[in-house]
Amino acid sequence: MPDTRKRSAHILGRVLATVGRSVGIFIPVFVVATFVTFALRQMSGLSPARIQLGEKATPEAIARVEAQWGLDRPFLAQYGDWFNGVLHGRLGTSWTNGSDISTLIGTGLGVSLSVAGAALVIGVVLGFVLGTVAALRRTTWIDRAVTGFVTVISVMPAFVVGIVLVTVFAVGLGWFPSAGYVPLAQGFGPWSLHILLPALALSCDVVADVARQLRTSLIAASLENYVTGAVVRGLSPRRIFLGHVLRNALGPTLATLGLKFPALVGASVVTEWIFGLQGFGRFANDAAQAGDVPAVQGVLVVSIVLVVGFNLIVNLVLARVTPAAQRGV
Template identity: 75%
Template sequence: MIWVKRILLTLARSVAIFVPVFLVATFVTFALRAISGLSPARMQLGEQATPDAIARIEQQWGLDRPFLAQYWSWLTGMLRGDLGASWSNGVGVSDLIGMGIAVSLSVAALALVIGIVAGFGFGALAALRHATLLDRAITAVMTVFSVMPAFVVGIVLVTVFAVGLGWFPASGYVPLELGLWPWLSHILLPALALSFDTVADVARQLRTGLIAASRENYVTGALVRGLSPRRIFWHHVLRNSSGPTLAVLGLKFPALIGGAVVTETIFGLQGFGRFANDSAQAGDVPAVQGVLVVSIVLVVVFNLIVNIVLGRLNPASQRGV
């Protein structure tokens, strides 16, 4: 089938771009330790460590080997899922990241769903009521949404819905295995706090695209042929105007992962973002390197999904048209 060939072509192109970018990114990431001058010896022994003690501990961690040899060992281990051990406690970085990644992905995924559903709803409604009072009201609200920081929204949500009304827990996380509602009730407020900017950008981009697409000649031709306005909107206008909106989503996912640092602190979640922040403050280079590698993989995978969906909706995008 043609669409299967397009998906395979998209995958091949993405892999061809991803591999060299990934190698360069991992090399730069690994070079952080040499650039920073940090050492596990100083974390364990303090600033008063003697040169002999520092050399002994660095030898135990293999840091006395040539830089490229260290990088090759780290790269091959990373490809097997081994991101090394934390300087702080000696625990595997993969295990430490695995403990928090489920929390952050739950919050980010729900925020993305809220952003897509609400953004598409507001954007389509504003476009269908273009130049009316409703359109201007939605545009104004989306402008306010776009300038509201996630930490401000989070504090307001906690104050009103958790502390004031008591509808949701103010902090903590419950795994999905323990029940859908307990899991959802703990991540809904942080997801809402993260979603405002995504809702605004998706709504504004979709509104602009729908208005522009509705003025194309093919819409007039479809009306002349007797197609219903609803069919024209769902099968032609929305499909042809959704490309830029999907591209916006590809840019928003990294922001959602990065914004988890703030929301996880406000809502007391021990997630990926908070682990990254704590590791950076402690100077735990292997943990920071692991966080960067996982972030790169998450962003690349999500953008690959966006490209596949975009190619399915708009085949011309895969031909460079």
């Protein structure tokens, strides 16, 4: 019983240490990133008056509109108010339509997180299977076939894969809808049917990265001295693979996922156009095209949170499953 409590306390200590390190990195990065993000408006020279009144607006009219938006105040005062709003979940108001940016981003983010989350699950599962099979059958035709397959899909753009999937499975076979999105609240079946094709299109890069990294890590781990020692001790091949090789090989593979999920959300803009989805990536593109600086700032803030948040999750998983992290290495 004392050993169990001691082990639980040790695990809790590692988790708290990981969270503490991540928070310690996140706070200064977040402050600097938001400051630079907010300063982009000053450097861009864009103004809501130009959007609302046009290029022929008089200086008096421009000054009046900018005063309404509080842009005549000192820069640091504007940043302080905006940053305080960000901390409370308020990302400002759109210059183009006067809508709340948090609401607009929330609507699109739900779509993109659904697609990106499904793409990540598909990529991890398929990549894990392919990488493991290739490592266990290394130097055979199976290894060469897996390596060739992941090389091909890694260089295929998501929009090309998306067009092929729509043509074959939506238009040709009619198995899936070709466009649109149904929220999960309306049923798992309709929701999954609408996100599966775009998720498959986005998952190719994840499959390739996970498979290649896991294959390399498994082969390297299988050649370590501790594996030889386990064989000498008479441990079964399954126990050696699961308890020694796989656990030590997972670290580099999980680390590659640190930026994958936020990158999938950001890279979904073309896929969203193909499948008719009003997601986060498409919203970001529309905001940038319209010169809606507050909306672009909101997108950058949410992206920063996604990157840091997902990396925190990855670090927590690493601290739990990899032997090196458990030893504090």
